[in-house]
Every structure is written in structure tokens, then in C-alpha cells.
Amino acid sequence: MDRKEIVNRSRRKRRSMTIVAAVALILAPLVWAQRTQLKPGWNMFSPQQDVEMGQQVSRDAEKQVPMLNNSRVDKYLNNLGRTLASHAPGERYPYQYKCVNDRAINAFALPGGFIYINRGVIEAADNEAQLAGVMAHETAHVALRHGTNQASKAYVAQVPLAILGGVLGSNNSMGAMLAQLGADFATNSLLLKYSRTAESQADEMGTQILYDSSYAPHAMAQFFQKIQAEDGSGRPVEFFSNHPNPDNRIERVDQEIELLGGSPRGSKTDSREFQDIKRYVMSLPAPPAKGGTQLAGNTGSGTSGLRILGASYGAQDRFIDVRQRLESRVQNDRLHLQVTNSSMGGDPISEPKSLLLRYEWAGRTYDVVVPEKQWITIPTEQQQTGSTASSDTRPGWPSDRVRPFENSVLRIEHPDNWQAYGQGDVAATITPDKGLVDDGRGNQALAYGVIVNIYEPQTDSNYQKQLQPEGYGQSSGLFMEETTNRLIEELRRSNPGMRIIRSPENIRVDGQRALSTDLSNDSPLGGRETNWLVTVPHAEGLLFFVFVAPDSEFQSYNHTFRVMLDSVRFRR
Numbered sequence: 001m002d003r004k005e006i007v008n009r010s011r012r013k014r015r016s017m018t019i020v021a022a023v024a025l026i027l028a029p030l031v032w033a034q035r036t037q038l039k040p041g042w043n044m045f046s047p048q049q050d051v052e053m054g055q056q057v058s059r060d061a062e063k064q065v066p067m068l069n070n071s072r073v074d075k076y077l078n079n080l081g082r083t084l085a086s087h088a089p090g091e092r093y094p095y096q097y098k099c100v101n102d103r104a105i106n107a108f109a110l111p112g113g114f115i116y117i118n119r120g121v122i123e124a125a126d127n128e129a130q131l132a133g134v135m136a137h138e139t140a141h142v143a144l145r146h147g148t149n150q151a152s153k154a155y156v157a158q159v160p161l162a163i164l165g166g167v168l169g170s171n172n173s174m175g176a177m178l179a180q181l182g183a184d185f186a187t188n189s190l191l192l193k194y195s196r197t198a199e200s201q202a203d204e205m206g207t208q209i210l211y212d213s214s215y216a217p218h219a220m221a222q223f224f225q226k227i228q229a230e231d232g233s234g235r236p237v238e239f240f241s242n243h244p245n246p247d248n249r250i251e252r253v254d255q256e257i258e259l260l261g262g263s264p265r266g267s268k269t270d271s272r273e274f275q276d277i278k279r280y281v282m283s284l285p286a287p288p289a290k291g292g293t294q295l296a297g298n299t300g301s302g303t304s305g306l307r308i309l310g311a312s313y314g315a316q317d318r319f320i321d322v323r324q325r326l327e328s329r330v331q332n333d334r335l336h337l338q339v340t341n342s343s344m345g346g347d348p349i350s351e352p353k354s355l356l357l358r359y360e361w362a363g364r365t366y367d368v369v370v371p372e373k374q375w376i377t378i379p380t381e382q383q384q385t386g387s388t389a390s391s392d393t394r395p396g397w398p399s400d401r402v403r404p405f406e407n408s409v410l411r412i413e414h415p416d417n418w419q420a421y422g423q424g425d426v427a428a429t430i431t432p433d434k435g436l437v438d439d440g441r442g443n444q445a446l447a448y449g450v451i452v453n454i455y456e457p458q459t460d461s462n463y464q465k466q467l468q469p470e471g472y473g474q475s476s477g478l479f480m481e482e483t484t485n486r487l488i489e490e491l492r493r494s495n496p497g498m499r500i501i502r503s504p505e506n507i508r509v510d511g512q513r514a515l516s517t518d519l520s521n522d523s524p525l526g527g528r529e530t531n532w533l534v535t536v537p538h539a540e541g542l543l544f545f546v547f548v549a550p551d552s553e554f555q556s557y558n559h560t561f562r563v564m565l566d567s568v569r570f571r572r
């Protein structure tokens with residue numbers, strides 16, 4: 001860490017302390033400093049991709065589990081959930097809560113905030129605080145990104161280097177990635193089966209959320225204790241199959257409540273609304289027998305035409321429902337519009353917003369996330385022709401106007417008609433429209449554009465120690481070359497057609513020593529492509545760029561790629 005960062009950090013810290021001090025003056029009893037600090041673990045997905053993944057998997061989930069589809073119950077759950085979610089730290093996901101028509105005691109959460117509560121939980125809870133406890137626990141799994149943390153670990157274990165072959169990046173690739181991971185809802189063991197450590201974390205954060213929402217903080221642990229001891233009603237308890245009971249569960253929750261300053265007087269335990277809803281749910285017809293086909297509203301294969309199944313517009317936790325509005329804009333089975341505040345009919349939050357859209361075309365369901373200001377055309381050309389081969393696979397010419405993309409390691413400018421997809425803190429894919437293509441095996445592969453990532457050679461620590469930015473030692477050049485060669489070996493393992501056409505040469509990127517290597521590879525479009533590899537030492541490994549275009553067009557893109565590389569500024 002260099003001086004500038006230290007200065008920045010301490011400045012940031014000072015500012016947040018000022019805010020804490022001000023809050024403490026107003027709300028003296030709040031004890032913030034002592035609570036267990038919980039943060040999401042390592043993740044290769046962006047929070048936005050959590051939402052995309054959750055959307056996609058929730059679609060499967062809702063076909064496989066019997067949804068109650070009762071607006072009164074779902075509305076009650078969402079009101080309660082909104083209160084809890086507003087106290088969940090971290091990313092502001094579009095949290096939503098739905099009731100499952102199943103009397104077993106269970107609940108589950110998908111990445112990005114899609115939370116499902118069995119009616120059995122409502123029926124078994126003694127009071128609102130206990131139900132809130134289960135919901136807070138599920139909300140904590142989302143906030144702590146446990147699902148995509150699991151998926152990230154599984155992915156890295158499966159694919160040593162998650163690049164070229166490009167499962168990263170585009171919205172469409174999420175399905176391929178989930179299939180590759182076996183993380184769809186049916187075979188799911190990945191997104192929902194948590195470790196005991198994750199369970200402990202969800203308990204601690206769940207308790208904090210309950211506390212901050214002014215609910216009796218012991219309620220969550222009480223409920224788990226109660227269902228563990230069977231509740232005597234004959235309801236099967238399935239909760240612990242996905243949420244393994246961590247050691248000393250009750251003691252740990254008690255500890256956390258101590259840290260929070262003890263159970264506050266006057267905290268909320270029950271409400272009349274809860275008792276009304278509980279009575280109402282118990283009066284509803286028995287759920288369908290398990291094991292049968294529960295595909296409500298079977299999508300007839302003969303169905304064609306465009307149907308908007310759901311649409312919301314906003315950011316963080318503020319979204320407006322725009323389904324009817326979009327339906328009214330559908331003409332001749334086409335929807336074509338620009339996503340703006342005026343076309344969406346409102347400005348729910350003063351931040352960059354997105355349209356989350358689910359639609360059906362020719363009997364298949366699709367999910368898309370469209371950032372504000374972008375145009376959307378559905379069904380897409382590919383969906384209309386039913387083929388993956390588009391009539392024109394060439395992207396439009398790169399614009400001369402640029403816009404920046406920034407992440408935790410660098411800032412880079414790219415043509416403003418290209419799109420940057422960040423993955424985690426470091427990785428990014430920057431590509432023109434049509435730059436990602438289907439490789440014929442269901443993967444999205446990069447045909448035009450650039451991939452940025454960090455390669456961490458898996459070797460002895462001595463070796464890594466010597467891989468340091470320039471100035472740390474005389475031998476860094478040698479190690480940079482060796483690591484670059486290892487990276488190329490790794491790349492060739494997943495790209496058997498790859499060859500070196502020009503050996504590494506010294507260049508500079510943002511004043512720092514770098515290596516430039518030309519590779520030739522099979523293009524996902526057929527024929528050959530050029531991969532221009534640029535590697536730069538970084539504290540955590542080898543930072544690399546791969547600029548990609550078909551051989552026949554590489555010269556035309558060369559200028560754009562060089563301008564992009566020149567614009568790179570490392571965060572120091």
C-alpha cells in the first residue's frame with residue numbers, strides 16, 4: 001500500500017467517524033462499535049450478476065415449488081421484508097419475499113434478494129418476531145452473498161482460468177454458466193446448501209437485522225430451537241437440510257445480542273396483522289400433494305407471440321412495477337424503446353437505474369437487465385429467427401467518443417458504444433454489441449473486445465513474493481516473463497488452438513513495464529483470431545489484458561485497442 005492510499009483511507013475513516021459521532025448524539029443507546037462485523041467473502045460475480053442469477057434461478061424455482069400466489073400473504077411478507085431489508089448492510093438488492101404453498105417448515109434465498117418462505121413457517125411461528133427472524137436470516141444470506149460465494153468457489157475449482165471461452169460478462173451467458181456449475185434450481189446443491197460457517201454468519205447478521213428493526217432479537221434463535229424440538233403439529237422440518245445447524249447456535253446468538261447491548265426494552269414481538277395472516281393462511285386449502293407435477297400455468301408449446309411476464313425499474317431497494325406500461329408499448333409482438341425515466345413513467349431513485357424484465361417469446365422465457373439510457377429490442381433478432389447465426393455478425397464501428405470504466409485496480413477508457421461488464425473487483429470484459437457470440441456449445445465467447453483479469457500463479461509463495469511491481473527487485477523482469485509464459489500455458493489448456501505468433505516484447509503501460517505477446521487462436525465465429533496479450537506485474541499476481549478480434553479485422557481494431565491501452569491508469 002503506498003502513501004496516497006494510506007492518506008485516502010485515513011481520510012475516509014475520519015469522515016465516517018464524524019458521521020458515527022453525529023448519529024451517536026442523536027441515538028445514544030445504539031451500540032454499533034461492538035457488533036460482529038460481517039462482510040461477504042470472495043466473489044467472482046458482481047452484485048448485479050447476483051441479481052441476474054437470482055432472477056434466472058427463481059424462474060426455475062417458481063416452476064418447481066408450488067407457489068401460494070396469494071397477493072394478501074405476499075404483500076404482508078414484503079412489507080415485513082422491506083423493513084428488515086432496509087437494515088441489511090451492503091449492496092441494496094431488490095429484495096422480494098414470496099410465500100410457497102408447502103406446510104413443511106422451510107425457507108430459502110436466492111442470490112440478489114429472491115426469498116421464499118413456506119406457509120409452514122407462518123403457521124408454525126408463535127409471533128411476528130419469529131417469522132421476522134427466519135426472514136432476517138434469509139436476508140442475511142443474500143446480503144452476505146453466500147450463494148454466489150459458493151458458486152465462485154465451485155467455478156474456480158472447475159475452470160482454472162475463467163477467461164477466454166468467455167462465460168464471464170454478458171447477461172445471456174449466465175444460463176450457460178449456471179448449467180456448467182450445475183447450479184440450476186433442480187440440481188441445486190450449490191446456491192442453497194450453506195456451510196456451517198455461513199449459517200453462523202447468517203444467524204449473527206440476522207440477529208443484528210432483527211435488533212435494528214426493533215424486533216425481539218432472541219426470536220430467531222427461539223424459532224430454530226422450537227422447530228428443532230419438533231413443533232408437534234406434524235409439519236415436517238426441512239429447514240435444516242439446507243441450513244445446517246451450526247455448533248452452539250443459541251449461545252452464539254446470545255453472545256451477539258450481548259454485543260448489541262442486550263435485548264432492548266419495548267422491542268416488538270407480535271402484531272395483530274401477523275395473527276390475522278396466520279389465521280388466514282391456516283384457513284387456505286391444503287397445498288397440493290408433493291411429488292406430482294406442479295407446473296402451474298404450463299406454458300403450452302404452441303404459444304407464440306410476445307408476453308411481458310414482469311418488469312420493474314429502479315435501483316437498490318426502490319423499484320416501480322412497469323409491466324403494464326411495457327405491455328402497452330408492445331406492437332406487432334415487438335417492444336422497442338429506450339429505457340429512460342419518461343418511458344418508464346417515473347424516477348424512483350436518483351441513481352443509475354436498470355430495467356429488470358422477464359418475457360416470453362415462442363414458448364420460452366427470457367430475463368434481461370437493461371441499464372438506463374439503453375435501447376431495448378425484444379424479441380431479439382436471434383430469438384425471432386430462432387437461430388444463433390445472425391445475418392450480420394459484425395459489430396458496428398467503434399465510436400471515437402470514449403467513456404471510462406473503473407474498478408479496484410485500474411481505469412480504462414473504451415469506445416462509448418462498447419459495453420463494460422465488471423466481474424468482482426478486478427475482472428472485466430469490454431465488448432461492442434455483437435462482440436459476444438455463442439460458441440455453439442452454449443457458452444458466450446468473446447469474438448471482439450478485451451478481457452481484463454489477474455492471473456495468480458498457483459505455486460510456492462517464494463515465487464509469488466518475487467513477482468512484484470518494478471522497483472522491488474532486479475529480477476522482476478525475469479519473473480514477469482516466466483509468469484507470462486505460465487499464463488499462456490494456462491490459456492492454451494482451455495484454448496487448444498492457441499499459438500504464439502510473436503514472443504513477448506517489452507512495452508510500457510501507464511509508465512510501468514509490461515510485456516506484449518501476440519497469439520493466434522480459433523475464433524468462435526469460425527476462422528482464426530488474433531489475441532493481443534499484455535501482461536503487467538501487480539501486487540496480487542499478473543494483471544493481463546487480452547484484446548480480441550478476428551484475424552481479418554484485427555488491423556482495423558488495432559488503433560482502438562492501442563488507444564484503450566494508452567488510457568489505462570493503475571490505482572496506486
Ligand SMILES: [Zn+2]
Pocket residue numbers: 137141194198199202242243244
Ligand atoms: Zn441459513
